[in-house]
Amino acid sequence: MVKRTLVVLAALALLIVGLVPAASAADGAADIEGAGTLWARGSGTAVIDGGGTVRMAIGGTVTIVDRAGDARVWVVGRSGAEEEMTTDSSVYNLTDFHGRIRVTGSDFEISADGRMRFRAVGRGTVLLKGTGVYRTRSGFGRWTGTGTRLEIGAGTDAL
Numbered sequence: 001m002v003k004r005t006l007v008v009l010a011a012l013a014l015l016i017v018g019l020v021p022a023a024s025a026a027d028g029a030a031d032i033e034g035a036g037t038l039w040a041r042g043s044g045t046a047v048i049d050g051g052g053t054v055r056m057a058i059g060g061t062v063t064i065v066d067r068a069g070d071a072r073v074w075v076v077g078r079s080g081a082e083e084e085m086t087t088d089s090s091v092y093n094l095t096d097f098h099g100r101i102r103v104t105g106s107d108f109e110i111s112a113d114g115r116m117r118f119r120a121v122g123r124g125t126v127l128l129k130g131t132g133v134y135r136t137r138s139g140f141g142r143w144t145g146t147g148t149r150l151e152i153g154a155g156t157d158a159l
Helices: 002-025
Strands: 037-066 072-076 082-085 091-136 139-142 148-152
Antiparallel strands (some): 037 091
């Protein structure tokens, strides 16, 4: 009987912990402190602004702006071959892209539209608009049509 009670209490605790961040994100203007990592999956628009590493699988359009001049961008398209992208400017554009992207740098912005999943590690802000789910080390929630804004990696972390 004690074991069953402990299992029920543990399940209730997980449910309560899971509902608090999801309920706060439903407003469309959630600010959630992360510990430097964000996982997200959904359809719509994601704007990732900061520094660190982002790995993304997407079917859609992506624009990457390298503000510091030190970003490295790798892509794997439908062919399966990985290649590092280079450009004469600080802007990378991928239109009607289906594949995976990895971006590493100290100050960049990634604007992605389409169906995607990604992991961002470091510091910065993320705006998610559309439908989907996200998770940080401190909680999880849902994307909203009006937009969900997340602060990731406060302090010395890099996005």
